Amino acid sequence: MKVLLVLLSIAIFSAPVLANKPNVWVISDICDPSDRRKGGHPKMDPDDIVSMASLLLSANKFHIENIVVASRPGTVKDPIPFMRETFVEAYEHDIKGMNKRFPGFQDTIPFTWSSITQGERGVQFNPDGDYRDISAYSSIVSLRDYAKNNEVYVLSWGPLTESAILVKHLLTHEDYRTLNNLNFISHWTKSYLSSYVKDGGKQYPFRVSNCRGDYKACTFLHDAAQAHDSVKLMELGATGQRGLVDGTKGYKNILLFENSRLGQIFLRGKAFNFTPDQSDAATHWVLSGEHGIGLEDYAWDGSLNEQQETKIRDAFLSNAEAMMDDLLARAHAANSDVFAKSMVAQHYTYVYNKNDKYGIYTPYDTAYKIYDVNDNLVQSGNVEFGANRIKLPIKEEGYYKVELFYPGNTLTFSL
Structure with a gap:
């Protein structure tokens, strides 16, 4: 893809360190993209990769107490090595520069593997279950114990399983003091604005991905917030996608994010129409109260309802470019040596069959070759940065071998 690289003169300023920063606990379904489901697609949606980079670029606005990862019913391999090799490495490297102009970044960011995706079977919420004892769910226990003495904002970037288990546990024990310290901010567990077929809309507002991931948890938590003043749930709908992401299509300085490690991940982790897919990051933008959107x-x-979601979507659309400018100023302040392209390609490239449609996601423009099971070359060409459809006759899994050629390494996939 040919993109005009426009030089940017960024107004760098020393932002004040916020007093009484909000305490943040993230629950994300991010996992290692190399942990793939049948067909080759990552087991969990890679959009949280971009949202995570967005949050870490903005981390001096908050006290991040914990980030719980791989939190979607199912089983995954340990995601923590991936988080260390990418986000921890990038964050601890980039804050050296960012702290000079945007002071207040904490030294380290803790990541925890969700307790609902460990073991042989994943955990889903049972509204009739007995959650008096939640000792089997260490990541949920940790949030409960922290909330006993601290007000905390729980940013939900996936299904609401962990939050529903915790709320039912606290309601059962009538622990309203801890409940009052919990503030759940959820993205896309209800929507009237989704445009996909049978996905959200007036007739099926809960038929959206993050709610379908654990429908009983999703509806329980929404119902509990309606029934109990002590259960606080803020539903953002699809405003992150329909406002924040859609509002940054065509952002002219997009390639300048390449100048820092967090910026690289933000740009390359998952692009949608050459736009970083930071939809779940709407939660931290709302919490920051900046750029015209806040908790109020x-x-x-x-x-x-549809009117509220439309109003907030439009607010994001109006302010999305300013949010990107904010992130880019931070990436520019880091001004660090960046990850090698081979490392970025290794982590974020995948080849997949989804709904009988073949595709390649690549973080860079690159050449490819596809061979059949007999090593005959059946297709070759070039793919552009982002998601690319590949037209091939549908065969059984493993029939094709795909090679992608990056500087310094060749990646091979079975399709």
């Missing part, structure tokens, strides 16, 4: 724009009882 939403209700805390889990409610959301």
Whole structure:
């Protein structure tokens, strides 16, 4: 893809360190993209990769107490090595520069593997289950114990399984003091604005990905927020996608994110129409209260109607470019040596069959070759940065071998 690289003169300023930073606990379904489901697609949606980079570039606005990863019912391999090799390495490297102009970044960011995806079977919420004892769920216990003495904002970037288990546990024990310290901010567990077939909309507002991931947990938490003043749930709907992401299509300085490690991940981790897919990052933008959008724009009882969602989407659309400028100024302040392209390609490239459609996601423009099971070359060409459809006759899994040629290494996939 040919993109005009426009030089940017960024107004660098020393942002004040916020007093009384909000305490943040993230629950994300991010996992290692190399942990793939049948067909070759990563087991969990890679969009949280971009949202995570967005949050870490903005981390001096918050106190991040914990980031729980791989939190979607199912089983995954340990995601922590991937988090260390990418986000921890990038964050601890980039804050050296960012702290000079945007002071207040904490030295380290803790990552925890969700307790619901460990073991032989994943955990889903059972509304009739007995959650008096939650000792089997260490990541949920940790949040409960922290919330006993600290107000905390729980940013939910996937299904609401862990949050529903915790809320039911606290309601059962009538622990309203801890409940009152918990503020759940959820993205896309209800929506009237989704445009996909049978996905959200007026007739099926809960038929969206993060709600379908554990429907019983999703509806339980929304119902609990309606029934109990002590259960506080802010539903953002699809405003991150329909406002924040859609509002940054065609951002002219996009390639300048390449100048830092977090910027690289933000740019390359998952692009949608050459736009970083930071939809779940809407949660941290709302919490920051900057760029014209804040907590006062939403209700805390889990409610959301089409008029409210439309109004907030439009606010994101109006302010999306300013949010990108904010992130780019931070990446520019880091001004660090970046990851090798071969490392980025190794982590973020995947080849897949999804719904009988073949595709290649590549973080860079590159050449490819595809061979059949007999090593005959059946297709070759070039693919552009982002998701690319590949037209091939559908065969059984493993029939094709795909080679992608990056500087310094060749990646091979079975398709």
